[in-house]
Amino acid sequence: MAENKVLYKDGDLSYCILTQDYKNEAHEILAEIFCDMPACQTRLECNSKLTRKIVKEFWFQYIGCDMYDFITEGLSVIALDTKNNEIAGIMATRHLLTCAEYKARYPKHEYEGAILVDLCAILDEEATKKMPELTEPNKTVEMAFLGVHSEYRGKNIANNLVRLSLPVIKAAGYTYASLIATSYFSSRVSEKNGFTSIHEIDVRSLLWKGGKTLQNMKEPHGHYKYWVKKL
Numbered sequence: 534m535a536e537n538k539v540l541y542k543d544g545d546l547s548y549c550i551l552t553q554d555y556k557n558e559a560h561e562i563l564a565e566i567f568c569d570m571p572a573c574q575t576r577l578e579c580n581s582k583l584t585r586k587i588v589k590e591f592w593f594q595y596i597g598c599d600m601y602d603f604i605t606e607g608l609s610v611i612a613l614d615t616k617n618n619e620i621a622g623i624m625a626t627r628h629l630l631t632c633a634e635y636k637a638r639y640p641k642h643e644y645e646g647a648i649l650v651d652l653c654a655i656l657d658e659e660a661t662k663k664m665p666e667l668t669e670p671n672k673t674v675e676m677a678f679l680g681v682h683s684e685y686r687g688k689n690i691a692n693n694l695v696r697l698s699l700p701v702i703k704a705a706g707y708t709y710a711s712l713i714a715t716s717y718f719s720s721r722v723s724e725k726n727g728f729t730s731i732h733e734i735d736v737r738s739l740l741w742k743g744g745k746t747l748q749n750m751k752e753p754h755g756h757y758k759y760w761v762k763k764l
């Protein structure tokens with residue numbers, strides 16, 4: 534903890550840069566939190582063969598592809614509960630990947646959860662067509678995985694994580710921050726922090742492998758949005 538640069542304190546919560554000390558915990562907790570994404574909840578409710586364990590393993594594998602960058606680039610912020618030294622929330626951030634890097638980085642996955650990764654790739658492709666400057670070298674970071682542990686939600690932690698990350702990203706010399714919001718709540722956080730939505734998809738009407746896989750996603754969720762902020 535002593536080595537973690539503290540950006541802000543709020544009661545028992547300390548917001549600091551993610552370092553190697555918390556790598557394993559951050560990886561594990563993000564995989565757990567991402568099972569609660571509205572899309573994962575929708576799939577779990579609609580497919581009796583799918584279990585939370587399968588979804589968590591899927592996320593663990595995907596997040597693992599980025600963990601190195603999340604730490605070495607020094608742009609990720611965690612909210613640490615100093616009472617128990619546990620991570621309450623994370624904004625995991627890395628440089629924006631080009632489409633080719635994106636395809637090369639993540640393994641092909643047979644499991645239907647891969648729709649979530651495919652969706653982000655579609656959004657990324659369409660958004661960067663509208664704003665090609667985002668893909669210029671060292672111009673943009675992607676605020677890739679935003680998550681708050683279920684016991685800590687609704688306390689402004691996601692908003693604080695994004696708010697505190699922005700000056701860190703700017704100080705590192707980037708011009709833009711991008712965030713793909715897969716939940717209404719993360720869209721709210723983006724909007725509150727001055728991001729602009731440049732592309733969105735109603736995932737409920739999206740056809741994937743011949744079916745409307747996410748048509749039962751509950752309100753207020755259902756729109757995936759690609760948000761950008763000029764720093």
Ligand SMILES: CC(C)(COP(=O)(O)OP(=O)(O)OC[C@H]1O[C@@H](n2cnc3c(N)ncnc32)[C@H](O)[C@@H]1OP(=O)(O)O)[C@@H](O)C(=O)NCCC(=O)NCCS
Binds near residue numbers: 688
């Ligand atoms: C999305 C998530 C990170 C939000 O974290 P959080 O710390 O609870 O969010 P905040 O307290 O900062 O609130 C952000 C906004 O969402 C709203 N919100 C959060 N939880 C809510 C709930 N259960 N019901 C209604 N609104 C809610 C807040 O009111 C706030 O909006 P406002 O400014 O209009 O009031 C968290 O719910 C989460 O980790 N979910 C699972 C993973 C996920 O979906 N990640 C998003 C990937 S982009």
